[in-house]
Structures are given as C-alpha cells and as structure tokens.
Amino acid sequence: MxxxxxxxxxxxxxxxxxxxxxxxxxxxxxxxxxxxxxxxxxxxxxxxxxxxxxxxxxxxxxxAGRDAPEETEPLIDHLLTRYHATHRQELAFLIPLAEKVERVHGDHPAAPSGLAAALSALRDELEGHMMNEEQMVFPMMRRGGTVRIAQPVAQMRREHDDAVRLLHDIEHAAHGMALPSGACGSWTALYTGLRKFTDDLVMHMHLENTVLFPRFEAPAA
Incomplete structure (x- = not known):
C-alpha cells in the first residue's frame, strides 16, 4: 500500500x-x-x-490485519475460510436481495439501479480469481517455501485492480449506500450486508497484497 x-x-x-x-x-x-x-x-x-x-x-x-495469522500456511487457511467462503455465501444472499429491491423500488429516485448487475459482475470476477488461488497459486505457495512465483502473483494483483473497479461500480449504483428515509427492511438489510461485504473484500485484498504476495515476489534489485 x-x-x-x-x-x-x-x-x-x-x-x-x-x-x-x-x-x-x-x-x-x-x-x-x-x-x-x-x-x-x-x-x-x-x-x-x-x-x-x-x-x-x-x-x-x-x-489492519492485526488479527490475521502471520505464518504463511495459517494465513492461507484464514483467507480461504474467512474470506473466500464468506464472499461466496454473502454474494449468494446479496444478489437476489438487490434484484428484489430494484424490482420493488425501481421508481424511487434513490433506487440502486444496476446494483444486482454490478454485484453479479464482481461475483464472476471473484469466482475465477478465487478458484485460481485455490487450485494453483495457494498450493504453489504451500509447497514452495520461499520460492518466487512472480508471474502468478502479478496476475492476482491485476485481478485485484479489476475487483476495485467493480467495487466502484457497486458504490456508485448504491449511491454510497445511503438509505433513503423510510427504507424498507429489505433495502436496509441489503445495504447493511453490502457494507460488510465490501469492507471484507478490501481487507481480503489488503492481506494478500501487503502480507502474503510480497513473500513470493522477487526482491527489489
């Protein structure tokens, strides 16, 4: 950072x-x-x-990251359980809820138009990214000790940049997640869950970008 x-x-x-x-x-x-x-x-x-x-x-x-494990293997396990699994569960809840809020409140000036589509795009991006980590990158890190795997790590960083751009789309569609006066329970639950999900994703990427990935990149000349 x-x-x-x-x-x-x-x-x-x-x-x-x-x-x-x-x-x-x-x-x-x-x-x-x-x-x-x-x-x-x-x-x-x-x-x-x-x-x-x-x-x-x-x-x-x-x-930031104070509660995350320091050793590589426990840190990877933490990323898998605390973030990968949680992102999947929360997106499976948030996308249908966003669709419902858009459908029911579509004529409201503060309606989160396009939010479900933005969340779906992020889900698709994250699913490919997380599967790549789970099936290739993390196993290489577990086996390699201090081995340098700069190219796969560089790709993961680029995909994080893509996720950031999609987070901006989500923030924009949700109008900064500011609830209008009299918002229903579904709308309130949507933005409450969305704030937690987006903050989790930033922490997830922070741990990888600043703690895990540098251990497997070539040291500066």
Missing part, C-alpha cells in the same frame, strides 16, 4: 485501506464518483480537519 498522506486521493485510500470506505461514508466524503481528489481537499469540503482525518486513517492502517 502507498504511504498515507494528505495528497493521496480518497479513491485510492478507500480501495486499499480496510475500514477507510466506512470512515469516508460516515464523514460524507464521496470516494467513488468524486474520489479523484486529495484527502486534504476532501476533508475541507466535508468541513473536517485534514489532520484529524489523516490520523483516523493512520489508526485504521495500524489495526
């Missing part, structure tokens, strides 16, 4: 730092459609102290 600073864009921070998206949502900072602005400017627009916002993000960075 790039170093946190007031010059980083809010979009890049939300995509890489677990918990940042939720912090931005609670602070009324748009990190999707208007996310290509520096943190300093975004804080000012929201009436917040840039330094205080940066300090809150730095606290998230210190906490």
């Amino acid at each position: 790039q170093t946190l600073s007031l010059d980083r864009t809010v979009a890049s921070i939300a995509a890489e730092l677990p918990g940042a998206a939720d912090l931005f949502r609670r602070s009324a900072i748009n990190f999707c459609c208007a996310g290509d602005v520096p943190l300093r400017a975004a804080a000012g627009r929201a009436g917040l102290s840039p330094e205080d916002l940066l300090a809150a993000l730095e606290a998230l960075e210190r906490a």
